[in-house]
Amino acid sequence: MTGTAPALKRPTIDKTLFHFGRRQVDRTAPDTPPAVYRLLELTPLTPHIGARVAGVDLAGPLGPDLAAELRAALLEWKVLFLRDQHGLDHDAHRALAAVWGEPEPNPFFPKGASVGVSRLAKDGMAIGMENIWHSDHSFMAAPALGSILRAIEVPDAGGDTIWADMHAAYENLSPDLKARIEGLTAVHDWVPTWGIPMSDEQVLALQASLPPVEHPVVVRHPRTGRKLLYVNEPFTTRIVGLPEDESRALLDELALQARIPEYQVRFRWQPDSVAIWDNIATQHYAVNDYYPARRVMERIAIAGVPLA
Template sequence: MAGTAASTPHPVLDKPLIRFGKRILERTAPGTAPGEYRILGIHPLTPHIGAEITGVDLSHPIGADLADELRQALLEWKVIFFRDQRDFGPEDHAAGLWGEPEANPFFPKGDRAGVSRLAKDAMAVGNENIWHSDHSFMAAPALGSVLRAVEIPASGGDTLWADMGAAYDNLPDATKQRIEGLTAEHDWVPTWGATMTQERIAALRQTLPAVEHPVVVRHPATGRRLLYVNEPFTTRIVGLGEEESRELLHGLVLQARIPEYQVRFRWQPDSVAIWDNIAVQHYAINDYYPQRRVMERIAIAGVPLS
């Protein structure tokens, strides 16, 4: 009967995308065996996402066998970390090993091809706090990203990554059926364009129009199903009414916030993180005011997703 306690929606239990009980946390795609590593050392930070790599100096030439193991480690762990890489520039092994370097069109340009130097201090308090996938607003989103710590605060400034394969695996079956075959629009204007004039936005639109990607993509290398929507850049689900799109998208983007899908990394000077930008989202914690954090970043050019 209307108005009774029995008919009042429960604020949590009636949310269809909230999963209770045991979670599915698979490191690799179904049917894929874990990698074998004879050259490098693998030290997992969680059982299914994130591993620290030892026995590798990225500033030295990378032979074919080591390159194969590094590529395998990235596919298996989604984000890999290196310490004490003093002579390594992010672009050193972008070409060939990881792919061609690609600059973010909105970051300040560095003095080396594709490299952006990102200094965050008191002028950027809170600006980073949002889960996202790099360059999802482009027709061919970045396949990966490389980040090197130049200067870090005494405390704070960690980065988190979330496994979007796990995010998909743990969706209710009804939701998986609902989103199968749907596409979503990705656009940079609500974020990067927020402080631009309309004239500037119109000029950039010539080369950066809004794009559409599947809500569920298959990883280009492993074929694993991945949830591919994110908070800042995914603006709507194509073909749905405004209210339905907003409700569905809201539930989907929140999946990245579930701790069981995440790994957290504490930076040190000369630490390097390399991540699979299709398989994960990341979140840079801006909790170090008024300290300073300086990073070098490069993205790896991508391909259209399917």
């Protein structure tokens, strides 16, 4: 008996939601000459973001040659990790930050005993903005260029931090989406997040010095000129000129790009570990999985410039 086999009924899915195969994760722009390191020992943690640095005592003198290599390494790898930096006191922490620029205080962080140093002590239950993908200080007119975080006390397990490469996030957008967002501007505002525990009077008083700001959705890195995606979940509130529903849908799609594993590096903290990161080229997420243990860190942010 012969006959025609029934046609297979395939479920319909939106194939634009899926990405199959390799993602483009170039460490630097194609025309960038390779950096040469004579004073640093670098061990990559992924092919494109995050490298361990050995052979350097950050508490010692940071001469011009070492400072130049640290700057080059950060531009190349976006996040640098160092272990066993036992002598990094507040003075040395500030001296390290000066390799890149002036300290920039976060108006919402408690200040440490030394100017520019913020001490962040948490037990895993405190409310904060760290376990959501974000870029520090994007709600400021000149967001922080970078940050340097030192571990003082860490849990026996948990409490890792993850960084995402926003150059890779941009480069892997579809051509149509790149064209759609080119030239768009987004509003960044601290009120929906840091304003949660504040009274209306407190919010209004702080808004006088920290009003909402606008940054391009696609930014050129101020040091390399390389394009990157510059929106984040807690601080980017809307896209200028779009209807509210269209703005929200587009921001949701763009913000999700930081969650893609191929763009990420994850770091397990130990006491006296140090992370130095490019705050424009990356977003980060502090994993809050360590209650009831404590996690105590000290941080300096590095002042930036307006973005274009």
